[in-house]
Amino acid sequence: MTDDSADESDAGRRAPLTGRELAKALGISQSTISRAFSEGATISPKMRAKVLEAARELGYQPNVIARSLTTRRSGIVGIVTANMTNPFYVSILQPLARRLQQMGLQTLLFSVPSGQQIDSQLPLLLQYNVDAIVVMTGTISAEMARRWADAGRLVLPFSYTIPELDLPSVSCDNEAGGRAVAQHLVQMGHKRPAFVGGHPHSATSVARGRGFAQGLEELGVPLFGRLDTGEYTYEGGYAAALELGRTRPDAIFFADDIMALGGMDALRFGLGLSVPQDISVVGFDNIPLAGWPTYELTTFAQPVEPMIEAAVRLLTRRDGEAVTAEHSALLPGTLVQRKSVRARGR
Amino acid sequence: MTDDSADESDAGRRAPLTGRELAKALGISQSTISRAFSEGATISPKMRAKVLEAARELGYQPNVIARSLTTRRSGIVGIVTANMTNPFYVSILQPLARRLQQMGLQTLLFSVPSGQQIDSQLPLLLQYNVDAIVVMTGTISAEMARRWADAGRLVLPFSYTIPELDLPSVSCDNEAGGRAVAQHLVQMGHKRPAFVGGHPHSATSVARGRGFAQGLEELGVPLFGRLDTGEYTYEGGYAAALELGRTRPDAIFFADDIMALGGMDALRFGLGLSVPQDISVVGFDNIPLAGWPTYELTTFAQPVEPMIEAAVRLLTRRDGEAVTAEHSALLPGTLVQRKSVRARGR
DNA sequence: TTCAATGTTGCATCCGGATGCAGCCTGATG
DNA sequence: CATCAGGCTGCATCCGGATGCAACATTGAA
DSSP: OOTTHHHHTOTTOOSOOOHHHHHHHHTSOHHHHHHHHSTTOOOOHHHHHHHHHHHHHHTOOOOHHHHHHHHOOOSEEEEEESOTTSHHHHHHHHHHHHHHHHTTOEEEEEEOOTTOBOGGGHHHHHHTTOSEEEEOSSBOOHHHHHHHHHTTOEEEEBSSOOTTSOOOOEEEOHHHHHHHHHHHHHHTTOSSEEEEOSOTTOHHHHHHHHHHHHHHHHTTOOOOEEEOOOTTSHHHHHHHHHHHHTTOOSEEEESSHHHHHHHHHIIIIISOOOTTTTOEEEEEEOOGGGGSTTTOOEEEEOOHHHHHHHHHHHHTOOTTSOOOGGGOEEEOOEEEOOSSOOOOOO | OOTTHHHHTOTTOOSOOOHHHHHHHHTSOHHHHHHHHSTTOOOOHHHHHHHHHHHHHHTOOOOHHHHHHHHOOOSEEEEEESOTTSHHHHHHHHHHHHHHHHTTOEEEEEEOOTTOBOGGGHHHHHHTTOSEEEEOSSBOOHHHHHHHHHTTOEEEEBSSOOTTSOOOOEEEOHHHHHHHHHHHHHHTTOSSEEEEOSOTTOHHHHHHHHHHHHHHHHTTOOOOEEEOOOTTSHHHHHHHHHHHHTTOOSEEEESSHHHHHHHHHIIIIISOOOTTTTOEEEEEEOOGGGGSTTTOOEEEEOOHHHHHHHHHHHHTOOTTSOOOGGGOEEEOOEEEOOSSOOOOOO
16 A cells, blocks of 8 residues: 555564554554554544555455454353263254354363363453353253353353253253153163163263153153263163163163164174064164264254354344353254164063 | 451452552552562562452452553464364364363364465464464465464464475374384285375375375285265265275275265275275274274274374463474374274285 | 534543563662 | 672553544634
């Protein structure tokens, strides 16, 4: 634009251009630069265009850190996760991160020991002016949740809920899913269906188990057996299936896919049973592995896409609108029938 | 401590305590607070203790954002990844993130479309004053790499290298791995070994393939077939195995495990072959799935732990010491023998 | 043509910590 | 007891943008 802009664009310069430098080059004030880059600021369209054009030319971009110092917003969303070995979480994490990126948000990954209270980690995240956190695991104290709400920060349990707190959450309708599985199994003629949960107190596991048990009860089939020691892992599912399998159920519903796969391997290799000839297996999540020919696992699919969209919508709300439990999204999933369930004659 | 500290600790306060507030409460200056929290600052041990104690009591923690504005360091490490569906990356990401956390560093997750140049994303990361980036995929232009080096930022290719650039990197000795696989297969009596790579130009795939080919050559066994269309995915491996399998090799070495698993399924379910009776399969990485009883995949294990330690060591270097390609860590892996390779008689 | 209302821009200051420099205090030395 | 060095602390200012308020420009109406 102006003449002395030339040396500013010198490729050799180290530090990135600051707003004041750009302002000087254009003969205007730093405030104007700032306004050109903020949405609703009072600035003439002509001036804004001029600034943006010059910025593009000279490679100026507002420094996010400095900005967040005053705005107290960072454009960063924290994601708290444990157990990333579970493919389901990965199949969430990847698209979620990418969607957030598209919306101009960054993703700060936070890995916590499985099942633990995450309170102790949160102040640290607050330090980074994280705008919101998506919690895929663990529990939060009411006290800490309140502190975050007070600070205008959204805490969003994803794919599970923390029943005691008034937090919005995004999850699949787990209870309906459990019920759907029960109906399917009964319809296919099963008489001795069993259930393997993740943890006895995990809200997710409890909901799926409850839906399953109620669905069976409604159809007059008793729950043949139950174990809550699957821990949402392959190994846990393997061990649980080994134990439960000896009692000869004719079907096992696992509260998630990775446990179901472990369970199938236990039934096949540990007990020498054949799935689905000797026993049917159903999972929950519909991770990619469930479709592999070795497993062909029938499973209740979580609506991953809609869940991510719902989360993104909540995360990109303008402040001011408080977001409470009423904004929760409880989305319906669908039963995906493959080959791990067989009709049993009677 | 002092009397008016009482109302500072009032649980109802919204914004976190600032250094100036804490200073006032203690009757000292903000500079002193700052010094108490920075490593090599000139401050008496007694004063530091007093400040830290009061800080703990009143819940003060220095604001990371403000700090990074002047220091130009943020304590954040960016991790650039594509293809998180590959369990290998997950098995790196999780422990790496946790280790970094232990060192007081945060992890900013950056997901880019697979195989793409990541240049366009990097300025954004620089905006966040990210201290370093760990690149698990993609390529960087020399220009951009230089810009980062100039800014005192470490760019660390992990588990692969970008041959043209003078960057340190952490990876497994892929060529040695390929050679070890060749030796094992020949020793087990294979005469028609084939190779499936990820991409024709991927440095990793090329190195593994070269080691394999050279190893075979040294032992006087010709490479029976080769395909570089595996794309590091299950589906790619499946397709490649289908194609290659028809030519009847007696063993296939896949450049990574996930392709190998796809390949095994293709051989078994697509071609009706039995592994290892009809054909042997070897992978690379040693992901958890490789040990599952359905697969029992023989594979060359990457030394994940040492690789992560090496990365953390490079990432936590004090500045000033330039880190160049000479600091690269090329770590040895080990062949894990399971049941997907069978000795072939004459 | 004049005055007011509206629209733009600049000035000054703030966000929370880091840091160069000056001033103070301590203790050791002569 | 005086003096000087070295160790600590406080003061002032900076990092890069955001923003309330005042000043100025523009436009339209009277």
